[in-house]
Amino acid sequence: xxxxxxxxxxxxxxxxxxxxxxxxxxxxxxxxxxxxxxxxxxxxxxxxxxxxxxxxxxxxxxxxxxxxxxxxxxxxxxxxxxxxxxxxxxxxxxxxxxxxxxxxxxxxxxxxxxxxxxxxxxxxxxxxxxxxxxxxxxxxxxxxxxxxxxxxxxxxxxxxxxxxxxxxxxxxxxxxxxxxxxxxxxxxxxxxxxxxxxxxxxxxxxxxxxxxxxxxxxxxxxxxxxxxxxxxxxxxxxxxxxxxxxxxxxxxxxxxxxxxxxxxxxxxxxxxxxxxxxxxxxxxxxxxxxxxxxxxxxxxxxxxxxxxxxxxxxxxxxxxxxxxxxxxxxxxxxxxxxxxxxxxxxxxxxxxxxxxxxxxxxxxxxxxxxxxxxxxxxxxxxxxxxxxxxxxxxxxxxxxxxxxxxxxxxxxxxxxxxxxxxxxxxxxxxxxxxxxxxxxxxxxxxxxxxxxxxxxxxxxxxxxxxx
Amino acid sequence: xxxxxxxxxxxxxxxxxxxxxxxxxxxxxxxxxxxxxxxxxxxxxxxxxxxxxxxxxxxxxxxxxxxxxxxxxxxxxxxxxxxxxxxxxxxxxxxxxxxxxxxxxxxxxxxxxxxxxxxxxxxxxxxxxxxxxxxxxxxxxxxxxxxxxxxxxxxxxxxxxxxxxxxxxxxxxxxxxxxxxxxxxxxxxxxxxxxxxxxxxxxxxxxxxxxxxxxxxxxxxxxxxxxxxxxxxxxxxxxxxxxxxxxxxxxxxxxxxxxxxxxxxxxxxxxxxxxxxxxxxxxxxxxxxxxxxxxxxxxxxxxxxxxxxxxxxxxxxxxxxxxxxxxxxxxxxxxxxxxxxxxxxxxxxxxxxxxxxxxxxxxxxxxxxxxxxxxxxxxxxxxxxxxxxxxxxxxxxxxxxxxxxxxxxxxxxxxxxxxxxxxxxxxxxxxxxxxxxxxxxxxxxxxxxxxxxxxxxxxxxxxxxxx
Numbered sequence: 052x053x054x055x056x057x058x059x060x061x062x063x064x065x066x067x068x069x070x071x072x073x074x075x076x077x078x079x080x081x082x083x084x085x086x087x088x089x090x091x092x093x094x095x096x097x098x099x100x101x102x103x104x105x106x107x108x109x110x111x112x113x114x115x116x117x118x119x120x121x122x123x124x125x126x127x128x129x130x131x132x133x134x135x136x137x138x139x140x141x142x143x144x145x146x147x148x149x150x151x152x153x154x155x156x157x158x159x160x161x162x163x164x165x166x167x168x169x170x171x172x173x174x175x176x177x178x179x180x181x182x183x184x185x186x187x188x189x190x191x192x193x194x195x196x197x198x199x200x201x202x203x204x205x206x207x208x209x210x211x212x213x214x215x216x217x218x219x220x221x222x223x224x225x226x227x228x229x230x231x232x233x234x235x236x237x238x239x240x241x242x243x244x245x246x247x248x249x250x251x252x253x254x255x256x257x258x259x260x261x262x263x264x265x266x267x268x269x270x271x272x273x274x275x276x277x278x279x280x281x282x283x284x285x286x287x288x289x290x291x292x293x294x295x296x297x298x299x300x301x302x303x304x305x306x307x308x309x310x311x312x313x314x315x316x317x318x319x320x321x322x323x324x325x326x327x328x329x330x331x332x333x334x335x336x337x338x339x340x341x342x343x344x345x346x347x348x349x350x351x352x353x354x355x356x357x358x359x360x361x362x363x364x365x366x367x368x369x370x371x372x373x374x375x376x377x378x379x380x381x382x383x384x385x386x387x388x389x390x391x392x393x394x395x396x397x398x399x400x401x402x403x404x405x406x407x408x409x410x411x412x413x414x415x416x417x418x419x420x421x422x423x424x425x426x427x428x429x430x431x432x433x434x435x436x437x438x439x440x441x442x443x444x445x446x447x448x449x450x451x452x453x454x455x456x457x458x459x460x461x462x463x464x465x466x467x468x469x470x471x472x473x474x475x476x477x478x479x480x481x482x483x484x485x486x487x488x489x490x491x492x493x494x495x496x497x498x499x500x501x502x503x504x505x506x507x508x509x510x511x512x513x514x515x516x517x518x
Numbered sequence: 519x520x521x522x523x524x525x526x527x528x529x530x531x532x533x534x535x536x537x538x539x540x541x542x543x544x545x546x547x548x549x550x551x552x553x554x555x556x557x558x559x560x561x562x563x564x565x566x567x568x569x570x571x572x573x574x575x576x577x578x579x580x581x582x583x584x585x586x587x588x589x590x591x592x593x594x595x596x597x598x599x600x601x602x603x604x605x606x607x608x609x610x611x612x613x614x615x616x617x618x619x620x621x622x623x624x625x626x627x628x629x630x631x632x633x634x635x636x637x638x639x640x641x642x643x644x645x646x647x648x649x650x651x652x653x654x655x656x657x658x659x660x661x662x663x664x665x666x667x668x669x670x671x672x673x674x675x676x677x678x679x680x681x682x683x684x685x686x687x688x689x690x691x692x693x694x695x696x697x698x699x700x701x702x703x704x705x706x707x708x709x710x711x712x713x714x715x716x717x718x719x720x721x722x723x724x725x726x727x728x729x730x731x732x733x734x735x736x737x738x739x740x741x742x743x744x745x746x747x748x749x750x751x752x753x754x755x756x757x758x759x760x761x762x763x764x765x766x767x768x769x770x771x772x773x774x775x776x777x778x779x780x781x782x783x784x785x786x787x788x789x790x791x792x793x794x795x796x797x798x799x800x801x802x803x804x805x806x807x808x809x810x811x812x813x814x815x816x817x818x819x820x821x822x823x824x825x826x827x828x829x830x831x832x833x834x835x836x837x838x839x840x841x842x843x844x845x846x847x848x849x850x851x852x853x854x855x856x857x858x859x860x861x862x863x864x865x866x867x868x869x870x871x872x873x874x875x876x877x878x879x880x881x882x883x884x885x886x887x888x889x890x891x892x893x894x895x896x897x898x899x900x901x902x903x904x905x906x907x908x909x910x911x912x913x914x915x916x917x918x919x920x921x922x923x924x925x926x927x928x929x930x931x932x933x934x935x936x937x938x939x940x941x942x943x944x945x946x947x948x949x950x951x952x953x954x955x956x957x958x959x960x961x962x963x964x965x966x967x968x969x970x971x972x973x974x975x976x977x978x979x980x981x982x983x984x985x
Contacts, residue, residue, distance in 0.1 A: 164873035207713040218711050236960040242869040243901045245938035246674040249964045253720030274770045303741045402709040406631035434710045471712035493703040497716045503970035
């Protein structure tokens, strides 16, 4: 997608900037084109825009020093984690300095008794869970990609476990942040809850780096459940699948994950992940608890599924079957794109009240059915959140326009149902016009906050909204 | 407690203000001294300060009209719900207009399938739960007092159910707010989660009315569990009680409530609520789930309690026994004050990482034991949150000073343990110096936000921090 460059005419870096930055971090300041391209590209449909330089930082103090330099010299600053965001959230459209936090990947402390840990922003979620496993703990937020915790905080990520464990909004106790005035603050203490002043933690979560740079995160953890089981069930009708979810939640079953994959996605996933599931609308479940309680949950949901026209309820407590199932779910995006060799992916994201979910997906599928662009639907159905993944032919510009029109229609539908234009991917570059449709005058309040905290508009400029 | 009046010299209302306000809401603008005293007094130790007038509003549009009038004429505006806050949060120290929202008490809609509802800010939590009961739903946040939902939002309240269901931070999906520019905004849609821009919802939650006036709240609800049971258990040692809590959570038992009451509180509660519990450190539990699962949870916790020196584990699934137990807990504050006829109450509030809770309470009890002022301890122990309730002789100014010193010491101890100076009561007037100790430079960021949104400092001025 082309980004308007009118608003963001790049200025050359001021004389001496690179030398000054090298004084701070030595040859961890990089200006080679390959590195810059890597930090200006996205996994999806956004055209690359290169930063002027990339700083591989090793400490909060280094970030603060670079922030002070950038602010003193009017250079834009873009924080970067794993580069797995989907709405152009870290594309440096005004140029400037990308701060790559991936080498700040230390797990600083784990407080087992308190179920919390503090990590540097560049720690990745898989790394964290491998580290925690021996202590009987886990970090539940799982957006699919092996993202950094800092990036997940900045986009308010969620994913497959959110129906039970919440999103990054609930998972974070405290942040260490470098603010645009170059100070290092901590947004809260390590207590589980607090009523002490404005919720700066939540202000920074989902701000996509526009209000400061998150360098450390204190996270809530959970005990690894005594037992985990999974189940898969196919449905002839989408409504039967969604009704199964709604009724399971209504009756109070604390399902850990409930994912929906449509027939198109099941076809793609069978091919990509070497599976043999029926190519029908499918629910994947995971249950957490004691041995007895996990079985009870699965039995209850199995009965509900049967009453809603579900097929065989394939229940399993074997770790290998479970990991095969969730590997397929994690690979869904690549499976969807992989249907069409050389395709460019575009994954959109809406979230609606669950009572409207079946209707929203059915109407969307009718639109997709008459499109020439292959697409699949996957969703965190317990939250009312789903994605359409398009596989676009990069040589056919009319396909990009068609997907834009389909996305416009999908988001308008979600908003008409009192939903949101993004459940978890953020606004970035791609969803700005929809944010206006969604929140109207409330965006003025966001602008006031942005201008007060970052008066020179240097922190990830041009993201979320236009000033 | 005396409030400094140097910073908040009252200005008389501008000529014509009362007439203009009456044009907007007629005789629901009140200036009688009794009404003003009621809106300037607190349930605790803060000296009354009277507003110049009180507006009993009936709609968001009326609030917006009054806000525009106040801003145009430089008159302070203080939102008021049930007046049950504990840190002087609604004391109108600069005078001005108190906006009483208690008559905005309509339940606007309940979406049973989506587990949410939208209410006006003046709805009280007991009223809401009575209304929801027939639909099989409940709203779990229970701070003890029968507060308004708007007030609970503004102080980021929590209470006895937070260990399982979270606090107001997690319970709110969206807010309708009148902002200082007189506009009416909605902070989010009704979707269960969203990554659409800055988290204005969480910015308003806990802002104590300093950034705008909340007039409607969309809340997450929960299904009434199939079964609810409760249990009480006494312990010879405080450590045994706290270890029981930590181990129960560690093993993953999803206890709905775990409350601690110390020996002093049990003595007071036995007298006040006509009970015959042992006058020892006591835990009160509530378990939610299916019949079978509730029994399993209670058995597990009972075994853990026995291993930690707990006495008889009095388990019950009878509604009348349960309501007797929780009635005693809800009356704890009045029981504590009632120990000393005519006493003035002071309830303080800290929250620490749970690994430090036993130590924090033990050290605090040692301080309390040598004080002349009667006091009790109650706490939401699953969160690491506890209160000391003092019953102060109003005729003995030295007692007020002694409690101030004890409070200083308690908060310093909690902060040294990486805790917070308030888990749920808010900062108001009473905790401002502690907020500085807790968050330091981060308060500058709060000030930037406040000045940007309320540049004339008219919204509940003088609360949370000094500008």
